[in-house]
Amino acid sequence: MADSRSHKGAQAVLMSTADEIETAFYEALQQADIEKMMALWADDEDVACVHPGGPRLIGHVAIRAAFEAVFANGGVHVTLVQVRRVEGSGCEVHHVLEKVQAVTGDGLRTAYVLASNVYQRTSQGWRMVLHHASPGQQDEMQDMIESSSVLH
Amino acid sequence: MADSRSHKGAQAVLMSTADEIETAFYEALQQADIEKMMALWADDEDVACVHPGGPRLIGHVAIRAAFEAVFANGGVHVTLVQVRRVEGSGCEVHHVLEKVQAVTGDGLRTAYVLASNVYQRTSQGWRMVLHHASPGQQDEMQDMIESSSVLH
Numbered sequence: 001m002a003d004s005r006s007h008k009g010a011q012a013v014l015m016s017t018a019d020e021i022e023t024a025f026y027e028a029l030q031q032a033d034i035e036k037m038m039a040l041w042a043d044d045e046d047v048a049c050v051h052p053g054g055p056r057l058i059g060h061v062a063i064r065a066a067f068e069a070v071f072a073n074g075g076v077h078v079t080l081v082q083v084r085r086v087e088g089s090g091c092e093v094h095h096v097l098e099k100v101q102a103v104t105g106d107g108l109r110t111a112y113v114l115a116s117n118v119y120q121r122t123s124q125g126w127r128m129v130l131h132h133a134s135p136g137q138q139d140e141m142q143d144m145i146e147s148s149s150v151l152h
Numbered sequence: 153m154a155d156s157r158s159h160k161g162a163q164a165v166l167m168s169t170a171d172e173i174e175t176a177f178y179e180a181l182q183q184a185d186i187e188k189m190m191a192l193w194a195d196d197e198d199v200a201c202v203h204p205g206g207p208r209l210i211g212h213v214a215i216r217a218a219f220e221a222v223f224a225n226g227g228v229h230v231t232l233v234q235v236r237r238v239e240g241s242g243c244e245v246h247h248v249l250e251k252v253q254a255v256t257g258d259g260l261r262t263a264y265v266l267a268s269n270v271y272q273r274t275s276q277g278w279r280m281v282l283h284h285a286s287p288g289q290q291d292e293m294q295d296m297i298e299s300s301s302v303l304h
Contacts, residue, residue, distance in 0.1 A: 086272070090242055091270075120238070
């Protein structure tokens, strides 16, 4: 029983920040680990996921089906180039620039993706409630237009 | 002075829910009202906006410049077809289906847009922190894939 509680404690630590959920999300993508992926989402029927150029997927069943289709080809070679955060009380919005690489018939191809990841603190710890991704620009230096670059 | 307090009271009511901010956001779009639009955003340098197919705009200056460019052609004829909400403590994520109509050389054109709107409760009341929009499908009935439609 002590072991069981200790195990639950370890789980709680795993989910103790939005950043840890985000790290686990991209690990699940890289590892094509569907159970790890689905464990990250909040227990809410209206969690949503938009893959680049795709429809909006609402709820665990639709989100799982889409990731299973992606993972049928193996893990996604994705790395985070940049993360910016808007932190609220029990809620974080992360603006993420993803670098995705794939070997195609034309060799190694690189694409950038603009993702908005939203996390809420729930009774189960931090969980993802939204992943909304759009195709980015080709040049990773141009994907964000910041106030400073407009003013100065 | 009583009038001044009364006016402030009305402002506070205006910002008292995420839904009211959302209503004001789409009114500002329809009315091409840049001051009304910018008053809705949280006072945070990392608020972000992604227009369909566009880059990510970070901060008030970049967001304002993009809306001013849109509004130079007048208001946007946009209506909300559907809104679903994930409600957290001090944070709401709205999945919105927008119907946008415009008269072009080919007549009246209709497009659907998938938007994720995120609101946080701040010391100034509810404010928008993210508007992330993507091109939707042509048929408004197909823009969301719900769990029930996959299972049954």
